[in-house]
Amino acid sequence: MYAVILAGGSGTRFWPKSRELFPKQLITITGAKTMLQNTVERILPLVPIENIFVVTNELHAVETCKQLAEYGFNPDRLIAEPAGRNTAPAIGLAAKILSRKTPEAVMGVFPADHVVEDGDSFLNALREAESVALRGYLVTIGIKPTRPETGYGYIKKGPPLDNGGGSFQVERFVEKPDLPSAKRFLEHNGYFWNSGVFLWKVSTILEEIKLRLPELDACLKTLASTVAESQGKYSYRVLGAKGKEIYNSIASISVDYGIMEKSQRVALVPASVRWSDVGSWNALEEVSAKDASGNVFSSNVVSLDCSGSIVQGNDRLIAAVGIKNIVVVDTPDALLVCEKNRSQDVRRLVEKMNEERRTETKVHATVPKPWGSYTVLEKRANYLLKRIEVLPGEKLSLQSHRHRSEHWLVVSGAAEVELDGRKIPLARHQSLDIPQGSKHRLCNPGDAPLTIIETQIGETLEEDDIVRYEDLYGRS
Amino acid sequence: MYAVILAGGSGTRFWPKSRELFPKQLITITGAKTMLQNTVERILPLVPIENIFVVTNELHAVETCKQLAEYGFNPDRLIAEPAGRNTAPAIGLAAKILSRKTPEAVMGVFPADHVVEDGDSFLNALREAESVALRGYLVTIGIKPTRPETGYGYIKKGPPLDNGGGSFQVERFVEKPDLPSAKRFLEHNGYFWNSGVFLWKVSTILEEIKLRLPELDACLKTLASTVAESQGKYSYRVLGAKGKEIYNSIASISVDYGIMEKSQRVALVPASVRWSDVGSWNALEEVSAKDASGNVFSSNVVSLDCSGSIVQGNDRLIAAVGIKNIVVVDTPDALLVCEKNRSQDVRRLVEKMNEERRTETKVHATVPKPWGSYTVLEKRANYLLKRIEVLPGEKLSLQSHRHRSEHWLVVSGAAEVELDGRKIPLARHQSLDIPQGSKHRLCNPGDAPLTIIETQIGETLEEDDIVRYEDLYGRS
Numbered sequence: 001m002y003a004v005i006l007a008g009g010s011g012t013r014f015w016p017k018s019r020e021l022f023p024k025q026l027i028t029i030t031g032a033k034t035m036l037q038n039t040v041e042r043i044l045p046l047v048p049i050e051n052i053f054v055v056t057n058e059l060h061a062v063e064t065c066k067q068l069a070e071y072g073f074n075p076d077r078l079i080a081e082p083a084g085r086n087t088a089p090a091i092g093l094a095a096k097i098l099s100r101k102t103p104e105a106v107m108g109v110f111p112a113d114h115v116v117e118d119g120d121s122f123l124n125a126l127r128e129a130e131s132v133a134l135r136g137y138l139v140t141i142g143i144k145p146t147r148p149e150t151g152y153g154y155i156k157k158g159p160p161l162d163n164g165g166g167s168f169q170v171e172r173f174v175e176k177p178d179l180p181s182a183k184r185f186l187e188h189n190g191y192f193w194n195s196g197v198f199l200w201k202v203s204t205i206l207e208e209i210k211l212r213l214p215e216l217d218a219c220l221k222t223l224a225s226t227v228a229e230s231q232g233k234y235s236y237r238v239l240g241a242k243g244k245e246i247y248n249s250i251a252s253i254s255v256d257y258g259i260m261e262k263s264q265r266v267a268l269v270p271a272s273v274r275w276s277d278v279g280s281w282n283a284l285e286e287v288s289a290k291d292a293s294g295n296v297f298s299s300n301v302v303s304l305d306c307s308g309s310i311v312q313g314n315d316r317l318i319a320a321v322g323i324k325n326i327v328v329v330d331t332p333d334a335l336l337v338c339e340k341n342r343s344q345d346v347r348r349l350v351e352k353m354n355e356e357r358r359t360e361t362k363v364h365a366t367v368p369k370p371w372g373s374y375t376v377l378e379k380r381a382n383y384l385l386k387r388i389e390v391l392p393g394e395k396l397s398l399q400s401h402r403h404r405s406e407h408w409l410v411v412s413g414a415a416e417v418e419l420d421g422r423k424i425p426l427a428r429h430q431s432l433d434i435p436q437g438s439k440h441r442l443c444n445p446g447d448a449p450l451t452i453i454e455t456q457i458g459e460t461l462e463e464d465d466i467v468r469y470e471d472l473y474g475r476s
Numbered sequence: 477m478y479a480v481i482l483a484g485g486s487g488t489r490f491w492p493k494s495r496e497l498f499p500k501q502l503i504t505i506t507g508a509k510t511m512l513q514n515t516v517e518r519i520l521p522l523v524p525i526e527n528i529f530v531v532t533n534e535l536h537a538v539e540t541c542k543q544l545a546e547y548g549f550n551p552d553r554l555i556a557e558p559a560g561r562n563t564a565p566a567i568g569l570a571a572k573i574l575s576r577k578t579p580e581a582v583m584g585v586f587p588a589d590h591v592v593e594d595g596d597s598f599l600n601a602l603r604e605a606e607s608v609a610l611r612g613y614l615v616t617i618g619i620k621p622t623r624p625e626t627g628y629g630y631i632k633k634g635p636p637l638d639n640g641g642g643s644f645q646v647e648r649f650v651e652k653p654d655l656p657s658a659k660r661f662l663e664h665n666g667y668f669w670n671s672g673v674f675l676w677k678v679s680t681i682l683e684e685i686k687l688r689l690p691e692l693d694a695c696l697k698t699l700a701s702t703v704a705e706s707q708g709k710y711s712y713r714v715l716g717a718k719g720k721e722i723y724n725s726i727a728s729i730s731v732d733y734g735i736m737e738k739s740q741r742v743a744l745v746p747a748s749v750r751w752s753d754v755g756s757w758n759a760l761e762e763v764s765a766k767d768a769s770g771n772v773f774s775s776n777v778v779s780l781d782c783s784g785s786i787v788q789g790n791d792r793l794i795a796a797v798g799i800k801n802i803v804v805v806d807t808p809d810a811l812l813v814c815e816k817n818r819s820q821d822v823r824r825l826v827e828k829m830n831e832e833r834r835t836e837t838k839v840h841a842t843v844p845k846p847w848g849s850y851t852v853l854e855k856r857a858n859y860l861l862k863r864i865e866v867l868p869g870e871k872l873s874l875q876s877h878r879h880r881s882e883h884w885l886v887v888s889g890a891a892e893v894e895l896d897g898r899k900i901p902l903a904r905h906q907s908l909d910i911p912q913g914s915k916h917r918l919c920n921p922g923d924a925p926l927t928i929i930e931t932q933i934g935e936t937l938e939e940d941d942i943v944r945y946e947d948l949y950g951r952s
Contacts (some may be wrong), residue, residue, distance in 0.1 A: 320817030334793040342798035383887040411859040
């Protein structure tokens with residue numbers, strides 16, 4: 001069995017924890033792992049890592065590779081979209097690529113940013129669905145509702161496919177209902193939440209695309225033929241120039257709307273699991289432990305008489321007094337305070353900030369780089385202080401700066417610096433001046449992470465004051 | 477005329493902007509100056525700086541001297557209390573000290589942490605009050621109410637002292653009223669808010685203390701006789717050991733309760749000014765400009781559909797969605813989110829945090845020092861990063877550390893470092909290693925502020941890992 005993880009997302013709904021460069025699937029919402037990592041771990045018992053493909057935006061490709069490295073994920077299983085076009089094109093492209101070698105294999109499609117508890121029940125449903133998919137069905141996993149949710153689409157089940165089996169025909173798909181309908185669905189017992197998890201044979205979905213989305217079908221062959229290795233350290237798969245042009249011109253359409261709601265061979269396999277698509281901050285209540293007053297507080301919160309509130313932070317002390325149904329999300333460079341039932345409007349807020357060209361919607365204070373990351377600790381008129389973390393074996397580009405000098409101090413690990421042609425080893429406690437205009441390069445030759453404190457001094461201290469001469473990651 | 481500014485305060489009600497070491501009078505609430513500075517500027521047209529005395533807690537003496545240096549304030553005019561004992565003892569001690577040279581002078585008493593707008597009207601009221609005080613009255617400045625405030629004490633005026641004059645007898649003092657009473661007072665036109673501003677002759681208040689607070693009176697002579705210069709750079713006035721013992725044993729009592737409400741020679745001078753004692757965060761509404769939705773937002777706030785809220789921060793982006801009547805106060809190391817009508821309970825919250833031994837109630841991220849300040853920019857397992865700012869001409873103690881080495885980099889100004897007996901000049905861009913165990917001292921010999929970035933590396937990185945050999949400020 002193969003899996004295609006759909007790791008799209010724009011990073012707006014969980015701002016400020018999510019950012020354009022770190023959408024929901026790449027951040028931790030519950031527990032210690034990111035949602036993408038949780039998604040991979042959930043299906044690994046059924047699908048070996050070499051059979052797991054990920055489709056994501058080019059912006060998120062490197063971070064996706066880094067997050068999945070610990071599972072032995074090979075970047076050649078990552079397909080980078082030049083732009084999001086909803087689920088049907090991503091699924092079609094992945095299926096086309098799979099069809100070259102394994103046209104009759106079953107592929108499961110998994111959103112990368114959902115929460116599923118009770119993983120064993122989920123796996124059982126997947127096994128059932130796999131067997132149904134092998135019979136030529138488009139199988140959708142339906143989640144047994146636990147509340148009259150108006151934010152999800154529903155599926156009404158039809159008669160069983162087999163007597164006594166765990167799979168059903170689908171009577172119809174239902175758009176997000178109003179509350180009375182949602183209450184009726186909950187009582188009726190025959191309605192299920194549409195989880196966005198699908199299983200089918202590669203050949204089945206390609207036939208259906210040909211039938212129902214002929215324009216997409218017409219593009220897939222060319223698209224797949226332009227797929228090539230990306231430049232740089234992580235050789236994920238990108239579309240060639242022609243492929244990008246085509247992909248950008250494809251209509252955005254979901255597989256639900258484009259195929260599932262119209263197809264004659266759809267089947268439903270119900271799963272009794274706690275599931276949430278965690279669509280906005282208030283959904284944290286569904287997937288987190290609450291205190292006696294219904295609060296979801298992260299550590300380092302001190303409170304008096306609060307109820308129904310969600311307070312999420314890091315190290316900084318957060319004190320809350322008397323708040324009711326308020327969401328507070330604290331990050332190093334931006335803070336959100338939101339009435340809980342207005343959580344959906346965080347998206348509008350992000351749009352407003354984008355119009356104001358605020359960078360806080362794009363990146364966190366810690367900026368990921370192919371070699372590690374940097375964090376601006378302080379910026380003042382004439383100096384800028386950064387923590388630079390270089391992963392073992394990684395190397396920044398050979399570069400120079402026109403307007404600033406730098407001072408590097410190793411606080412953890414050991415560095416090797418190239419400075420105007422000389423190689424200079426730097427141990428912990430040691431420091432080095434990087435004069436303005438000098439060609440320099442920072443490398444972590446060791447097995448442990450390297451952390452340096454960089455102090456930039458100069459008249460202007462802009463990130464784009466950089467000339468790159470050589471680079472491991474294709475950026476020079 | 478003399479002035480005694482009462483600069484007490486525990487720093488709880490405006491937490492996290494105020495802290496134990498930075499109570500309300502030492503922080504900015506409105507505008508660019510601190511409340512103490514505003515208080516001094518308000519009375520300077522009437523009282524020369526050499527006639528202004530300040531009574532404050534020893535904890536706040538150095539910061540008070542630093543904040544008033546720009547007005548030419550001489551630290552010998554600052555009287556440091558070993559502990560707060562409410563207003564009567566502070567006033568009695570100041571009066572006793574003044575009585576040595578100018579027993580018949582008028583002294584005005586001014587709380588350091590109130591907001592008064594329309595300074596000219598206030599000065600006119602003070603001039604009127606001065607003339608009444610010279611006739612032997614205890615004069616209180618009453619503020620014409622502008623709303624039915626239940627948080628203030630009231631004064632009911634009696635007949636005029638002189639026909640057509642601006643001063644009145646006092647019929648009675650009224651404790652904080654309930655709302656119906658406050659409404660009645662507002663309509664009646666004869667009630668005034670008790671501002672805590674008093675004027676009287678030094679001899680008059682000392683006679684009244686003798687009459688009404690004989691126990692306090694019995695202590696004053698000894699207290700005043702133990703007053704001496706403090707150690708260190710700012711030679712403010714402290715009580716000797718005996719004086720401290722006595723002061724600590726004095727009963728806490730306000731001059732309102734102990735004297736004004738009982739005395740037969742009290743007079744009222746009304747002032748028509750916008751006034752607030754800014755008793756808690758919600759009072760910011762009284763003294764700040766509001767937007768069309770009744771919000772008081774500092775800069776760097778992005779909002780959608782908020783109303784009646786107070787959001788105060790610094791550089792960090794704060795985004796607010798749909799909040800109503802919420803107070804948000806963001807500081808570098810602590811955040812407060814509070815239902816506006818619960819602002820009074822911030823005090824309870826601080827008590828709770830004190831029980832949990834949280835240091836965020838004591839000091840800000842930037843810690844004031846007699847030589848300048850330091851700010852912890854980042855603390856991690858094995859290093860700690862500080863910005864150290866040294867005022868011109870100042871010098872840290874000669875010191876050593878047992879468990880850490882340090883690395884100093886000058887980012888602004890110029891330093892002179894003493895390291896194991898050698899003097900080392902350090903210009904901007906230059907850095908120096910301070911090995912573990914070495915005797916070192918940092919000095920700013922120039923006219924401009926000195927800023928260094930200090931990186932501490934070691935197994936333990938505690939502030940108390942310090943041995944002081946010499947110190948300008950009496951701390952060795």
